[in-house]
Amino acid sequence: MTTNTTTTPQPQNQMAVSTYQKLRGHLAVLKLDAAAEALPSVLQTAGDEEWSMTQMLEHLLAIEVSATEARRLAGRLRFACLPTPATLDGFDYDAAPGVDRHLIRELGTCAYLESATNVLLIGPPGTGKTHLAVGLARAAVHAGYRTYVTTAADLAARCHKAAIEGRWATCMRFFAGPTLLVIDELGYLPLPAEAASALFQVVAQRYLKTSIVITTNRSVAEWGEVLGDTTVAAAMLDRLLHRSVVLKLDGDSYRLRDHHARSQNQRTATTPTRRTLE
Numbered sequence: 273m274t275t276n277t278t279t280t281p282q283p284q285n286q287m288a289v290s291t292y293q294k295l296r297g298h299l300a301v302l303k304l305d306a307a308a309e310a311l312p313s314v315l316q317t318a319g320d321e322e323w324s325m326t327q328m329l330e331h332l333l334a335i336e337v338s339a340t341e342a343r344r345l346a347g348r349l350r351f352a353c354l355p356t357p358a359t360l361d362g363f364d365y366d367a368a369p370g371v372d373r374h375l376i377r378e379l380g381t382c383a384y385l386e387s388a389t390n391v392l393l394i395g396p397p398g399t400g401k402t403h404l405a406v407g408l409a410r411a412a413v414h415a416g417y418r419t420y421v422t423t424a425a426d427l428a429a430r431c432h433k434a435a436i437e438g439r440w441a442t443c444m445r446f447f448a449g450p451t452l453l454v455i456d457e458l459g460y461l462p463l464p465a466e467a468a469s470a471l472f473q474v475v476a477q478r479y480l481k482t483s484i485v486i487t488t489n490r491s492v493a494e495w496g497e498v499l500g501d502t503t504v505a506a507a508m509l510d511r512l513l514h515r516s517v518v519l520k521l522d523g524d525s526y527r528l529r530d531h532h533a534r535s536q537n538q539r540t541a542t543t544p545t546r547r548t549l550e
């Protein structure tokens with residue numbers, strides 16, 4: 273009788289050893305690596321705790337399913353190119369009085385993605401637009417949706433390069449692909465006519481099919497100026513707003529708030545010293 277006390281449960285006889293080895297072989301061929309790795313310990317526990325065969329199989333496959341899900345999530349996260357660690361949970365609503373927390377929570381469920389609804393985040397710099405956009409993107413990635421985050425300037429540059437290199441169609445397919453496309457920072461830099469047209473095409477091909485979250489510091493009335501063409505701006509807004517949620521962010525910059533708080537702390541910390549010097 274073969275005894276193996278280290279890696280495998282002790283089989284009763286030669287046939288059990290051979291069956292065990294065949295099973296490992298099947299798992300390897302099917303590339304069920306996590307299940308293969310967990311097999312000895314699962315068999316051991318199944319024996320010790322007198323699991324039924326169904327329980328044992330369920331347990332083994334659950335291990336493989338978790339590993340597959342974790343691998344897919346990591347892949348979606350890599351693809352999404354999230355620029356910051358921001359999350360919806362980390363958003364401080366007290367610092368953003370105009371923001372409807374119920375609406376953000378609702379958007380956090382990702383239900384809007386099913387109806388290809390767009391989200392426009394409009395407000396001055398530092399009010400949390402990118403934070404919310406990245407938070408929405410992260411929620412979408414975790415809910416299993418293919419997501420991609422870019423800026424208006426990067427999207428324009430990429431389309432420009434693709435046009436020069438004769439890859440226009442591939443580039444358009446790329447931006448049509450993700451279920452959620454986040455376009456950050458529209459309006460910070462003026463867009464040349466060619467970039468405005470690329471942006472319009474991206475919006476047009478996603479219209480009523482997949483969602484866009486767009487952040488901008490300019491009101492929609494100013495988009496003609498941003499895009500350098502009122503007709504393109506009107507056509508783009510028409511599609512973006514048809515099925516959309518518009519969120520206006522207002523108030524003081526969170527960045528400057530931090531800065532003011534730090535300066536305030538420094539002042540309080542240094543005041544007694546000054547006094548003693550006086």
Ligand code: ADP
Nearest residue numbers: 363364367368397398399400401402403526527
């Ligand atoms: P915007 O894109 O509107 O210019 P950001 O989203 O980049 O602003 O916010 C600037 C910084 O302040 C980021 O680090 C962001 O995480 C943080 N921030 C802004 N608003 C909030 C908020 N309400 N709660 C938590 N952090 C915030």
Ligand code: MG
Nearest residue numbers: 401402456457
């Ligand atoms: Mg921003």
